[in-house]
Amino acid sequence: MTTPTTIPVPARPYPYPFIPGRTALVVIDMQRDFIEKGGFGDALGNDVQRLEAIVPTIAKLLELFRRKRWPVIHTREAHLPDLSDCPPSKIARGNAPLKIGETGSMGRLLVRGEPGNQIIEALKPVAGEVVIDKPGKGMFFGTDIQSILDNKGITHLLFTGVTTEVCVQTSMREANDRGYECLLIEDGTESYFPAFKQAAIEMMVAQGGIVGWAAPSVALEAALAEAPIHA
Numbered sequence: 001m002t003t004p005t006t007i008p009v010p011a012r013p014y015p016y017p018f019i020p021g022r023t024a025l026v027v028i029d030m031q032r033d034f035i036e037k038g039g040f041g042d043a044l045g046n047d048v049q050r051l052e053a054i055v056p057t058i059a060k061l062l063e064l065f066r067r068k069r070w071p072v073i074h075t076r077e078a079h080l081p082d083l084s085d086c087p088p089s090k091i092a093r094g095n096a097p098l099k100i101g102e103t104g105s106m107g108r109l110l111v112r113g114e115p116g117n118q119i120i121e122a123l124k125p126v127a128g129e130v131v132i133d134k135p136g137k138g139m140f141f142g143t144d145i146q147s148i149l150d151n152k153g154i155t156h157l158l159f160t161g162v163t164t165e166v167c168v169q170t171s172m173r174e175a176n177d178r179g180y181e182c183l184l185i186e187d188g189t190e191s192y193f194p195a196f197k198q199a200a201i202e203m204m205v206a207q208g209g210i211v212g213w214a215a216p217s218v219a220l221e222a223a224l225a226e227a228p229i230h231a
């Protein structure tokens with residue numbers, strides 16, 4: 001067996017070992033439900049517009065991975081229309097004017113197939129990319145992602161998407177516990193709460209990278225641009 005090429009990406013707390021072809025770009029929940037007015041994030045009382053800032057960064061990374069034909073995984077937080085995969089506690093939580101399954105200006109909140117549940121136009125998946133509907137905050141709970149990653153030989157995951165301290169952090173922690181080497185792209189993730197974004201990043205890279213690594217997208221691009229990549 002040949003040793004795979006490993007490209008060191010400057011990152012915190014130390015360089016991240018990027019392996020071409022074994023590394024997937026993960027885009028967590030870049031859905032209208034979280035990013036546009038009238039969706040689930042808006043119903044929870046959040047300023048949804050602040051999430052738009054990361055769209056160009058994710059678009060740029062998607063373009064890079066598509067050009068290289070490296071794997072891309074999109075997730076959506078989405079429930080079945082009968083809500084049979086949604087715990088009553090999740091529906092009941094909070095005092096939002098609209099709850100999961102109720103109808104807003106983009107259809108039923110967090111329900112599969114509804115207009116608001118789709119990934120935003122600018123980051124729309126293309127043929128061949130994996131799209132996972134997940135009932136929880138993490139991408140492994142209640143999904144087939146583990147076998148999909150195993151079948152594709154993916155061992156390394158680059159995380160982007162929203163929100164940093166909710167679905168991104170939960171997914172990265174789930175992946176870390178399952179043995180994946182995880183890098184969070186700092187300008188490719190956003191929160192409704194800037195302080196929570198920063199705190200989430202710090203707690204993941206602390207203690208020698210207890211959950212994984214973090215780096216800005218330029219560090220990844222520069223490292224890949226200099227490296228001889230044949231994948």
Ligand code: TIU
Nearest residue numbers: 029077162163166167168
């Ligand atoms: N995708 C995701 O992060 N789901 C959330 O509910 N996030 C919030 O920050 N509310």
